[in-house]
Amino acid sequence: MKIYEYQAKGLFRGYGIAIPRGSAALTAREAGEAARTLGAPPFVVKAQIYAGGRGKTGGVKVADTPAQVQAAAQSLLGVRLVTPQTGGDGQVVAAVLVEEALSVERELYVGITIDRAARCPILLASAEGGVEIEKLAAERPEAIVRERIDVGFGLRPFQASAVAYALGLPPKQASACSALLLKLYRLFMEKDCANVEINPLVVTKAGDLVALDAKINIDDNALFRHPDLAALHDAAQDNSLEAEATGLGLNYIKLKGNVGCMVNGAGLAMATMDLIKHVGAEPANFLDVGGGASATMIKEGLRIILSDGDVKLLFVNIFGGILRCDTLAQGLTEGARELGIGVPVIIRLEGTNREIGEKLLVSSGLNFIPVGGMGEASQKIAELLKVA
Amino acid sequence: MSILVDTETRVVVQGITGSEGAFHSAQMREYGTNVVAGVTPGKGGMMHEGVPVFNSVRQAVGETGANTSAIFVRAAFAADAIMEAADAGIRLIVCLTEGIPTLDMIAARQFVDRRGALLVGPNTPGVISPGQCKVGVMAGYIHREGPVGIASRSGTLTYEVVYQLTRRGMGQSTCVGIGGDPIIGLSFVDILQRFEADRETEAVIIIGEIGGSQEEEAAEYFRTRMTKPIVAFIAGVTAPPERRMGHAGAIISGGRGGAGDKIRALEAAGVVVARNPADIGETLIGVLRGA
Numbered sequence: 001m002k003i004y005e006y007q008a009k010g011l012f013r014g015y016g017i018a019i020p021r022g023s024a025a026l027t028a029r030e031a032g033e034a035a036r037t038l039g040a041p042p043f044v045v046k047a048q049i050y051a052g053g054r055g056k057t058g059g060v061k062v063a064d065t066p067a068q069v070q071a072a073a074q075s076l077l078g079v080r081l082v083t084p085q086t087g088g089d090g091q092v093v094a095a096v097l098v099e100e101a102l103s104v105e106r107e108l109y110v111g112i113t114i115d116r117a118a119r120c121p122i123l124l125a126s127a128e129g130g131v132e133i134e135k136l137a138a139e140r141p142e143a144i145v146r147e148r149i150d151v152g153f154g155l156r157p158f159q160a161s162a163v164a165y166a167l168g169l170p171p172k173q174a175s176a177c178s179a180l181l182l183k184l185y186r187l188f189m190e191k192d193c194a195n196v197e198i199n200p201l202v203v204t205k206a207g208d209l210v211a212l213d214a215k216i217n218i219d220d221n222a223l224f225r226h227p228d229l230a231a232l233h234d235a236a237q238d239n240s241l242e243a244e245a246t247g248l249g250l251n252y253i254k255l256k257g258n259v260g261c262m263v264n265g266a267g268l269a270m271a272t273m274d275l276i277k278h279v280g281a282e283p284a285n286f287l288d289v290g291g292g293a294s295a296t297m298i299k300e301g302l303r304i305i306l307s308d309g310d311v312k313l314l315f316v317n318i319f320g321g322i323l324r325c326d327t328l329a330q331g332l333t334e335g336a337r338e339l340g341i342g343v344p345v346i347i348r349l350e351g352t353n354r355e356i357g358e359k360l361l362v363s364s365g366l367n368f369i370p371v372g373g374m375g376e377a378s379q380k381i382a383e384l385l386k387v388a
Numbered sequence: 389m390s391i392l393v394d395t396e397t398r399v400v401v402q403g404i405t406g407s408e409g410a411f412h413s414a415q416m417r418e419y420g421t422n423v424v425a426g427v428t429p430g431k432g433g434m435m436h437e438g439v440p441v442f443n444s445v446r447q448a449v450g451e452t453g454a455n456t457s458a459i460f461v462r463a464a465f466a467a468d469a470i471m472e473a474a475d476a477g478i479r480l481i482v483c484l485t486e487g488i489p490t491l492d493m494i495a496a497r498q499f500v501d502r503r504g505a506l507l508v509g510p511n512t513p514g515v516i517s518p519g520q521c522k523v524g525v526m527a528g529y530i531h532r533e534g535p536v537g538i539a540s541r542s543g544t545l546t547y548e549v550v551y552q553l554t555r556r557g558m559g560q561s562t563c564v565g566i567g568g569d570p571i572i573g574l575s576f577v578d579i580l581q582r583f584e585a586d587r588e589t590e591a592v593i594i595i596g597e598i599g600g601s602q603e604e605e606a607a608e609y610f611r612t613r614m615t616k617p618i619v620a621f622i623a624g625v626t627a628p629p630e631r632r633m634g635h636a637g638a639i640i641s642g643g644r645g646g647a648g649d650k651i652r653a654l655e656a657a658g659v660v661v662a663r664n665p666a667d668i669g670e671t672l673i674g675v676l677r678g679a
Contacts, residue, residue, distance in 0.1 A: 114490060114494075114570060116600045116601065116637070117600070117601050119494055119498075119571050137642075151491070151494050151498070152498065189491065192490075192491055219489055221490060222490070222491070253628070253633070264544055265543045265544025266542070266543075266568065266597075266633055266634020267540070267543060267545035267546070267623050267634075268545040268547075268548055269634060270597060270624045270626070270633055270634075270638070271548070274623060274626050275666060276626075277625065278663060286627075319547050319548055351527075373666065374548065374665055375667070378664065378666050
């Protein structure tokens, strides 16, 4: 789960990691007030969205007076901002962060993430901050310092110090950087982060280390034990269908395509999307109904997928094993009658009482097309789309 | 032969009195698995459908000689349950639970390694050696004994592949769900090593997906160390970047972990990669018959 820059900086403040003076504003007026409180210009106005790359598309503005700050905020708030990292649809700017501008001497990069292969947290740092770290990692991996961390002992001071000196910092700044890294690690562990990044971590002309930007991503699996962090999530940014699905216990991701799919199991759901693409169609969504597969859940899943007007065909692929297919078929037919489904529904059911379930579907008089396996489903999809 | 579980496996079910634990214990026993004990703190001393229940795994092991654990414990407590099993001397720990925090799993995996135990999962359907033993939630009837080893990051996609094989008369030696999480126990490479050494396994199917580098590591192991053929399928060619696709470990992050890269690495190593999930079983049969 991502949090906004201003929220991440709030956490940094709590851990003693220096951030620029400033505050978040939800209205243009509040933004102007924030600037007045800061006092001396210049001011920086930063769009708050769940993605980076804002500077490249006008999401970060510099202003000299509170009135200009207000105008800048006005031009950003509520606007759909597209950046190289948001995808084509962009994100609506929910708030702006108004900060004092800093006099920057150097820009560094520091971050902590999970090294899956080594099964431990890893500290990454570079003397070349302010650039896209993935690009740097791909083009010049030697520019990145990597330090693996043993959770049993935590990030040791000697490790933090070695990294700080590897960045080419003079002693006083290396010492400050080392202290900052230890605090960052504590935050990472105590808040169950998946990823924290300070890019750039600046050395000001006065020689201080300040986190100019802040990115924190919390491990979704750990949110249950951080209700305060979970509460920071901005539901307004969620795709409404996706949010609705989550509320119903369904795992749904909307894509752009003509064949919807409903599957039990994430791997099988991805494979089903891949199969749809393989036969020349476009998957309209990812939907994992999970282990439950109750009649109500099936009906809700149908409704959510079919809310997407681009869907011309639906493929239901349920491999239950222990699941009773006749019960499932009943749920499907009831749901279909209630919703009034206008598109063909290809159904592949596997589990106990499969034949009884299929008979129920066929005799319902609704546009269900039972298939015996994914191969047959492939053929049917291709066939029906040619006609459609 | 089989790997990991067989007729000698003696299972203690952690969380036996919970709804999942109770249901799947009964299913495992029906399949022929030797479930010798259950653990639910506070319910020690009672019998659950003929299985003695204990307050701790240590006690269960002491009284029944359990050597394998099936963990059906909620995510908030599952990592601790894994550690408890390792501490009690359990040799193989199968953790079915989905949703365990990543940092908890990093600690649990370290703990397990230090005690010399093996961990399968978490977020796995389990392990089955058809005709011998099932430790997990997969439906027994779709499996049959045979020469194909399966290692998978998925649940129902594994069943799909198993069923494709079974219907064509091609059975399985052992099916191992390594799990869908970013931090797990036995990796693809760990399982491949075991299949390579297993007399009864003639070929292997790997079912991978986006995220992490398990498949790339498997490709390298195959290239340098393996004599038996592998057929692979990698789910998520159509997955969008930066989105978690159900499994905590199924995410293309910072441009890394895409299905295309994995497929390229596997094919460069000589692994046959099926492109259509409906053809995975057929592809394996073709490779084995052609070999």
